[in-house]
Amino acid sequence: MNPSDERVPDLVKRALGPVADAGLKRDLWPRMRARLDRPAIRVPWWDWALAAAIVLCFILFPAAIPAVLYQF
């Protein structure tokens, strides 16, 4: 190791300093409780059906893919 590389950790510590207080100031359980109670995002079944129909169309009619992409 380059001698000046060895001095880098000391310089970094002197310049930045360790975290003074890593203690938690408040109970986070109420926030955790709210997170647990938040309903999960659910995709309606007809969205899945529509996506499956599109994929099926592309499989049956691959020539349609460039035509669809052209629209974007």
Add this chain to the structure above:
Amino acid sequence: MELLEEFARGDAEAFEALFRQFQGEVYGWIVRIVRDPGAAEDLTVETFWRVYRARSRFDPRRGFGPWARRIATNLALDHLSARRNETSLEGDFQPPCLPPDPALAADVREKVAAAFTRLPVKLRVAATLAMIEETPYGDIAEALGISIGTVKSRVFRAARLLRGDLQRMGVEP
């Protein structure tokens, strides 16, 4: 052990007990990495949310603390990566850090902070924990899911990159 088994079976009271027991430890670990108390609180809740969702894969024989710390470390890495992409990192090393050495000139401190925030995130996390927080290499390796040799290599590479960056800015370590 019984509490851990109950948690793995999906018992909500066991999860609450584990949350209350480990929230401080997980927060303390995260705040040392991200150095932002607000973000550390958010990431602590997110860590336990992921812990809760993955409870069926938890092995009670391996201990809760190291498992939670590993998840927390991955989240902290993602957080730092996102921040690195979003904004410049001026002010990243603000309180709650201990005051820097007053013998060190202010411009040197700013240049060190700037060089540090320019490190790749994986090197920066290893360097933060090893150089600044003086965390044992074994603990860093366990939390990052890598070997002690890899931790040493990351710290070495971080030191080398910092030296080069500082020398370009006219600071001789």
